[in-house]
Amino acid sequence: xxxxxQTPRYLIKTRGQQVTLSCSPISGHRSVSWYQQTPxxxxxxxxxxxxxxxxxKGNFPGRFSGRQFSNSRSEMxxxxxxxxxSALYLCASSGSPGTGERGEAFFGQGTRLTVV
Amino acid sequence: xxxxxxxxxxxxxxxxxLVLLRCNYSSSVPPYLFWYxxxxxxxxxxxxxxxxxxxxxxxxxxxxxxxxxxxxxFHLTKPSAHMSDAAEYxxxxxxxxxxxxxxxxxxxxxxxx
Numbered sequence: 001x002x003x004x005x006q007t008p009r010y011l012i013k014t015r016g017q018q019v020t021l022s023c024s025p026i027s028g029h030r031s032v033s034w035y036q037q038t039p040x041x042x043x044x045x046x047x048x049x050x051x052x053x054x055x056x057k058g059n060f061p062g063r064f065s066g067r068q069f070s071n072s073r074s075e076m077x078x079x080x081x082x083x084x085x086s087a088l089y090l091c092a093s094s095g096s097p098g099t100g101e102r103g104e105a106f107f108g109q110g111t112r113l114t115v116v
Numbered sequence: 117x118x119x120x121x122x123x124x125x126x127x128x129x130x131x132x133x134l135v136l137l138r139c140n141y142s143s144s145v146p147p148y149l150f151w152y153x154x155x156x157x158x159x160x161x162x163x164x165x166x167x168x169x170x171x172x173x174x175x176x177x178x179x180x181x182x183x184x185x186x187x188x189x190f191h192l193t194k195p196s197a198h199m200s201d202a203a204e205y206x207x208x209x210x211x212x213x214x215x216x217x218x219x220x221x222x223x224x225x226x227x228x229x
Contacts, residue, residue, distance in 0.1 A: 004159070006159075017164065033216075033217070034221075041217065042220075042221045042222060043222075044216070045216060045218070048214075048216065055213050055214070056216050082191055090159055090160065092159075092160075092217075096166040104150070104162060104165055104218055105160075105162075106162070107152075107159035107160040107161070108159050109134050109157075109159045110157075110158075112157075
């Protein structure tokens with residue numbers, strides 16, 4: 001089956017702009033998590049959505065937001081971009097609770113965001 | 117709070133040599149533990165996972181890891197390194213209550229011919 005798809009793969013934005021990244025999970029997966037990866041901070045958890053509800057949230061400012069649609073596709077939005085937001089943003093999907101698969105995340109290839 | 121610590125941000129080995137990447141975890145409950153690999157400009161790929169069944173876990177590409185509760189460790193090994201193993205490796209622990217993955221800082225593996 002198809003893997004996790006993230007679009008776009010690369011993005012260049014200017015400081016102050018906003019950006020929306022998209023993630024389509026593996027078919028049948030209802031949980032989508034987002035991570036920010038930077039050389040200095042490593043992999044940091046942004047938030048997780050399950051059945052259109054945010055279940056977990058990391059320690060990021062309110063400029064970072066997300067949502068999940070009824071088909072489990074998810075978007076994350078970053079407003080008022082700062083230079084420090086330049087990073088690889090990774091999306092991961094997981095199976096539903098109670099299946100024993102929870103915690104095994106399947107990652108997309110990421111969106112490389114560069115803020116100039 | 118759960119956490120993982122990866123000792124050594126860079127590890128270099130010769131092709132054919134043993135690979136040993138270290139991971140120690142901190143958890144107040146039996147953890148789920150994972151090793152992921154990331155190739156340049158790619159996402160993360162699951163190598164193997166420990167979910168309280170066998171303590172020696174075999175993964176893809178010849179990698180394996182042993183869960184040692186007494187040492188709170190989950191080190192990743194491969195008997196013979198291959199050039200294609202060069203990548204960044206991440207150890208992660210899953211919070212059983214929230215299912216949130218908490219990653220270590222990663223270890224970059226270099227393999228020399």
